[in-house]
Amino acid sequence: MLTVESLAKSYESSAGSARRRKSADSTRVFAVDGVDFDVRDGELFTLLGPSGCGKTTTLRSIAGLEHPTAGRVSLGDRVLFDAAKGINLRANRRGFGMVFQSYAIWPHMSVFKNVSFPLDVMPRAKRPGRKEIEERVQQVLDVIELGAYASRPATKLSGGQQQRLALARALVTQPELMLLDEPLSNLDAKLRESMRFELKRLQRELNLTAIYVTHDQSEALVMSNRIAVMNEGRIEQIGKPREIYTRPATRFVAEFIGTSNFIEARVVSVTGDDVTVETTQGRLVARECPRTPAAGDSVLLSIRPESIDVSTTPRGDVPNEWSGKVRTRAFLGDAIDHITGVGDLEIRSRSNPTVSIPPGTEVHLTVAPEKVTLVPVD
The missing domain is CATH 3.40.50.300 (P-loop containing nucleotide triphosphate hydrolases)
Structure with a gap:
């Protein structure tokens, strides 16, 4: 029109x-x-x-x-x-x-x-x-x-x-x-x-x-x-x-639309829809890529807080799992945000308000590969 x-x-x-x-x-x-x-x-x-x-x-x-x-x-x-x-x-x-x-x-x-x-x-x-x-x-x-x-x-x-x-x-x-x-x-x-x-x-x-x-x-x-x-x-x-x-x-789009965790990484390999990347805290697998990357490319991971599951017990059977310690939490009414320290990273996760974990607790963070988006670094 x-x-x-x-x-x-x-x-x-x-x-x-x-x-x-x-x-x-x-x-x-x-x-x-x-x-x-x-x-x-x-x-x-x-x-x-x-x-x-x-x-x-x-x-x-x-x-x-x-x-x-x-x-x-x-x-x-x-x-x-x-x-x-x-x-x-x-x-x-x-x-x-x-x-x-x-x-x-x-x-x-x-x-x-x-x-x-x-x-x-x-x-x-x-x-x-x-x-x-x-x-x-x-x-x-x-x-x-x-x-x-x-x-x-x-x-x-x-x-x-x-x-x-x-x-x-x-x-x-x-x-x-x-x-x-x-x-x-x-x-x-x-x-x-x-x-x-x-x-x-x-x-x-x-x-x-x-x-x-x-x-x-x-x-x-x-x-x-x-x-x-x-x-x-x-x-x-x-x-x-x-x-x-x-x-x-x-x-810019990832930052402006909602809240996101940004993690710098480098592509290790691309196998079908799976993109394996190396971060300062180990490897992650991503499946959301606006443009197909190549091995060796520098990329930025964007992970929404609501896509991260936080638990006091390890899963062990998933591709993306990190361990860390809760630094702080915030009650938002319809949700609770936890800030977890994972090495040199701070990861924000958003959970149902019934899930409230005190600061200082050791936790395990997991995220599905399809919830990890690779943002090209121009």
């Missing part, structure tokens, strides 16, 4: 800018640096990354609110932006629905008038009739469960209701693509969690195609069909949530 090719956005740079790049005539800093991705019909595609990584600039460039330096953006057969050909369709002609971090609710209007506003201000030739406007507004309000509040002043809604109102205002125009820029970040933690499922429900029921921007890893994992992890203006990895989490392609 939407295709983004070699998109770039740069600015004049000061000498101290960390992300500057020399061009033929000046030194420039790239907020977005050669981004490529496609968004499929009916998909919720998430741009995920820390503040300043370029995700919002990418979204604004797609929306037509930023003028990119280079690249091409197309929606089906329609070219929205092409730097090489001098094409740059104005934002109001792209036909997208947008929901921002700020709800931008009209305080002097009712809920109904807030939703009908985009239809009311359409050019006369394209504007629906009064009856159609009323039907479309009421239909959207019913879908997002605000039908009973149509006559209420918009400022009398709760935070979650105002967020749904902003979504309704974007939906009423029946856009081909929805653009959502951190729309839940102003909500409290509990409401934000419930709104994630609400948004996902609406996206599925209405078969919406959407690009969602967030820095919240949990939000991205819960809501997305696919995720693009961004760092310093570039995309580090694109994949389904489970793939991004279990098979990070780079150290």
Whole structure:
């Protein structure tokens, strides 16, 4: 549906800018640096990354609110932006629905008038009739469960209701693509969690195609069909949530998505799906490898805490088992983290809260080979 090719956005740079790049005539800093991705019909595609990584600039460039330096953006057969050909369709002609971090609710209007506003201000030739406007507004309000509040002043809604109102205002125009820029970040933690499922429900029921921007890893994992992890203006990895989490392609992705243990190692041998590596504390076997390594390659092991089993008794019949001593533990409510010293390493494991081992206890750590991911060292 939407295709983004070699998109770039740069600015004049000061000498101290960390992300500057020399061009033929000046030194420039790239907020977005050669981004490529496609968004499929009916998909919720998430741009995920820390503040300043370029995700919002990418979204604004797609929306037509930023003028990119280079690249091409197309929606089906329609070219929205092409730097090489001098094409740059104005934002109001792209036909997208947008929901921002700020709800931008009209305080002097009712809920109904807030939703009908985009239809009311359409050019006369394209504007629906009064009856159609009323039907479309009421239909959207019913879908997002605000039908009973149509006559209420918009400022009398709760935070979650105002967020749904902003979504309704974007939906009423029946856009081909929805653009959502951190729309839940102003909500409290509990409401934000419930709104994630609400948004996902609406996206599925209405078969919406959407690009969602967030820095919240949990939000991205819960809501997305696919995720693009961004760092310093570039995309580090694109994949389904489970793939991004279990098979990070780079150290940045492994560190940014959840918590992980990182262990430096060198490949000893590759036999079928098994990769044997040498660490400072002995050998381990891995089976998750984004790229097939060769003997002698330096690699980084990424092991999630929940993938490690901790026990006071040895297993002895598994390929990956280390012995160590618990240094500290932390109760997290739904889990307990143990930090275990294994030689010069500190290994974090996450267990059911019923498993609580006091510091100073000798323990045995085991992890299945398929839970050990090799991250290439570039």
